[in-house]
Amino acid sequence: MRRIIFPYGAIAGAVTIGTMIAFTLPSEDGVGGSVWLGFLVMILALSLIYLGIRRYRDHELGGVIRFRTGVLLGLGITIVAGTVYVAAWEVYLSVTDYAFIDGYTESVIAGREAEGMDGAALQAEIESMDRLKEQYANPAFRLPMTFLEIFPVGLFITLLSAGLLRNSHRVSADTG
Numbered sequence: 342m343r344r345i346i347f348p349y350g351a352i353a354g355a356v357t358i359g360t361m362i363a364f365t366l367p368s369e370d371g372v373g374g375s376v377w378l379g380f381l382v383m384i385l386a387l388s389l390i391y392l393g394i395r396r397y398r399d400h401e402l403g404g405v406i407r408f409r410t411g412v413l414l415g416l417g418i419t420i421v422a423g424t425v426y427v428a429a430w431e432v433y434l435s436v437t438d439y440a441f442i443d444g445y446t447e448s449v450i451a452g453r454e455a456e457g458m459d460g461a462a463l464q465a466e467i468e469s470m471d472r473l474k475e476q477y478a479n480p481a482f483r484l485p486m487t488f489l490e491i492f493p494v495g496l497f498i499t500l501l502s503a504g505l506l507r508n509s510h511r512v513s514a515d516t517g
Contacts, residue, residue: 342397342414349393350421356386357422357491358429383494387422390415390495391502398506408507415499422495427487442477446470 360382394414398406434441453466476482 342417345393345397345401345414346417346421349389350418351425353386353389353418353495354422354425354491355429357383358426358433360386362429362433379490380494383491384498387419387491387495387498389422390418390498391506393418394502394506398508405508406503406506408503411503411506412499415495415502419492419495419499423488423491426491427484430487431484439478442474446474 361379364378394406394411397414398404398411402410449470450463450467453463458466477486
């Protein structure tokens with residue numbers, strides 16, 4: 342299984358974070374792109390979970406795989422992808438002197454102001470963003486938070502793929 346988990350997970354994580362950073366770098370505030378684009382990138386990159394489970398089923402197990410085995414394989418790929426994603430994000434943050442969170446919080450506040458928020462509501466939003474900055478400075482908060490950006494998408498694709506690809510009956514050559 343490791344021959345499937347590590348390469349497929351590493352490629353999925355690298356494609357995801359590489360694309361995310363590519364969309365973040367060109368923007369003035371360092372928080373470019375959209376949430377939907379981010380999810381689309383994750384879904385496309387994590388489609389390697391499906392391909393990994395299918396490859397393992399077809400080449401290692403002779404076309405037969407149980408749901409549980411598919412889930413374990415998919416979770417392995419997801420965990421490796423998430424680890425690569427988090428590690429690369431930490432390198433990116435370090436290289437950019439952790440400027441992301443400042444740009445992010447400023448863009449959220451500017452967005453609220455553009456929506457017409459003012460007074461006490463705006464002040465509460467500013468305080469909320471200040472708390473987020475403090476929390477984000479702590480790796481014990483930031484690392485799991487970053488991992489949880491990608492993990493639910495990988496879990497969903499894992500369950501879907503394991504369900505679609507499960508086949509507990511060996512197909513004989515004479516059935517048609």
